[in-house]
Amino acid sequence: MRLLTHNMLSSNIKGVINGFPLRIEAERVVEKQVDFNPDFLKNMFSKIDWKALADASKIMGYPELPDELPDSSLLDSDEFLHKFHHALLELHLEEGALVCPETGRRFPVNKGIPNMLLHEDEV
Amino acid sequence: MSSRPELQAPPEIFYDDVEARKYTSSSRIVGIQAELSERALELLALPDDGIPRLLLDIGCGSGLSGETISENGHQWIGLDISRSMLDVALERETDGDLILGDMGQGLGLRPGLIDGAISISAVQWLCNADKSCHEPRLRLKAFFGSLYRCLGRGARAVFQLYPENNAQRELILSFAMRAGFAGGVVIDYPHSSKKRKEYLVLTCGPPSLSTATPRAKGEDGSSCSDDESSGDEENQTVCISDRHRPRKKQKLTKKGKTRAWVLKKKEKMRSKGNVVPPDSKYTARKRKAHF
Ligand SMILES: C[S@@+](CC[C@H](N)C(=O)[O-])C[C@H]1O[C@@H](n2cnc3c(N)ncnc32)[C@H](O)[C@@H]1O
Numbered sequence: 001m002r003l004l005t006h007n008m009l010s011s012n013i014k015g016v017i018n019g020f021p022l023r024i025e026a027e028r029v030v031e032k033q034v035d036f037n038p039d040f041l042k043n044m045f046s047k048i049d050w051k052a053l054a055d056a057s058k059i060m061g062y063p064e065l066p067d068e069l070p071d072s073s074l075l076d077s078d079e080f081l082h083k084f085h086h087a088l089l090e091l092h093l094e095e096g097a098l099v100c101p102e103t104g105r106r107f108p109v110n111k112g113i114p115n116m117l118l119h120e121d122e123v
Numbered sequence: 124m125s126s127r128p129e130l131q132a133p134p135e136i137f138y139d140d141v142e143a144r145k146y147t148s149s150s151r152i153v154g155i156q157a158e159l160s161e162r163a164l165e166l167l168a169l170p171d172d173g174i175p176r177l178l179l180d181i182g183c184g185s186g187l188s189g190e191t192i193s194e195n196g197h198q199w200i201g202l203d204i205s206r207s208m209l210d211v212a213l214e215r216e217t218d219g220d221l222i223l224g225d226m227g228q229g230l231g232l233r234p235g236l237i238d239g240a241i242s243i244s245a246v247q248w249l250c251n252a253d254k255s256c257h258e259p260r261l262r263l264k265a266f267f268g269s270l271y272r273c274l275g276r277g278a279r280a281v282f283q284l285y286p287e288n289n290a291q292r293e294l295i296l297s298f299a300m301r302a303g304f305a306g307g308v309v310i311d312y313p314h315s316s317k318k319r320k321e322y323l324v325l326t327c328g329p330p331s332l333s334t335a336t337p338r339a340k341g342e343d344g345s346s347c348s349d350d351e352s353s354g355d356e357e358n359q360t361v362c363i364s365d366r367h368r369p370r371k372k373q374k375l376t377k378k379g380k381t382r383a384w385v386l387k388k389k390e391k392m393r394s395k396g397n398v399v400p401p402d403s404k405y406t407a408r409k410r411k412a413h414f
Contacts, residue, residue: 008233020233117223
């Protein structure tokens with residue numbers, strides 16, 4: 001699972017009001033190269049929750065993103081776009097867990113796939 | 124005996140390791156999935172500006188449909204309830220991210236960010252109650268409600284599906300509408316029992332030009348010569364309320380062909396100069412079983 005997906009996912013447990021962002025427990029992180037596409041990044045920039053991405057990226061061992069939401073003029077910087085690209089699309093959480101920020105419920109991640117299935121009493 | 128997988132077992136049981144492997148090793152299935160996905164993407168009508176979008180593949184399974192999304196240059200997140208199917212997707216090294224999840228529990232995604240969703244032969248599964256805690260209506264409601272929330276304004280969702288009957292189609296559509304979607308059903312090749320394919324095309328947001336249901340394929344008579352209603356563009360989309368086709372009233376023969384259809388076919392064969400038996404009151408009647 002890439003941080004792109006982590007940035008979209010939120011805890012869906014019944015009664016949880018703010019299930020985003022899920023806290024990452026990283027046991028194993030892998031990197032996979034993806035074609036660089038500035039158009040996609042520019043389109044995603046306004047949708048991304050920046051703080052969640054920067055924090056997640058740090059936990060995954062890549063502390064290169066600015067903590068605060070950067071000005072959109074940075075989208076003209078190649079250097080910035082490449083960092084954004086790497087954090088968003090090339091870092092994979094391979095083994096570990098996603099943890100609901102409100103309830104502490106762990107969603108295990110195996111072979112890169114988070115198990116988001118809820119128990120009966122969580123629906 | 125029914126050949127409908129939905130009636131045999133819950134999806135996470137039906138799509139076990141064996142079935143999942145069968146799925147991608149059959150070139151017939153691979154071909155069909157690719158074709159259905161290609162058409163679903165077309166119906167999604169994404170802007171033609173070359174910018175890759177972020178799409179959902181609901182019931183992504185082994186990732187065959189996702190591969191079509193990737194081939195079209197878009198990013199995707201796939202959701203499926205069967206770990207075995209997702210493991211096959213992993214083996215195939217698909218480009219999208221995979222999530223093990225149950226659409227009937229609602230999608231846990233932040234609101235308004237997804238550019239579109241496709242789903243191939245999956246949503247009809249929601250109409251079954253596989254566990255004592257399953258209430259199909261609640262699951263349909265949770266699914267369509269959460270899908271509506273996570274899509275951006277004006278984004279579309281396209282579902283290829285095989286409803287069991289009219290009631291099931293109406294049920295699915297009614298929950299989509301209740302969630303706020305506009306749209307309807309597109310039936311490609313409605314007159315061909317083999318090629319007939321059904322797509323639910325939904326748009327997020329109030330009805331507008333962009334929410335008009337797209338045109339179906341094979342309704343213009345070019346590929347189905349026994350089609351009368353050609354010409355009028357308005358008629359090319361068969362909409363949900365199948366009421367215009369009084370199925371029960373028409374006498375169906377064994378193969379489901381009506382008398383009118385047979386008469387027309389005979390007329391056509393005659394016009395081609397073939398020898399065709401004369402029409403009578405027995406034409407297109409079901410034969411009695413002989414001992
Ligand atoms: C006909 S297969 C589609 C396969 C997929 N398009 C592919 O390319 O392999 C239907 C899929 O829907 C999934 N499915 C059924 N019910 C589901 C549910 N409630 N939530 C998520 N996925 C479900 C099944 O596990 C199965 O993989």
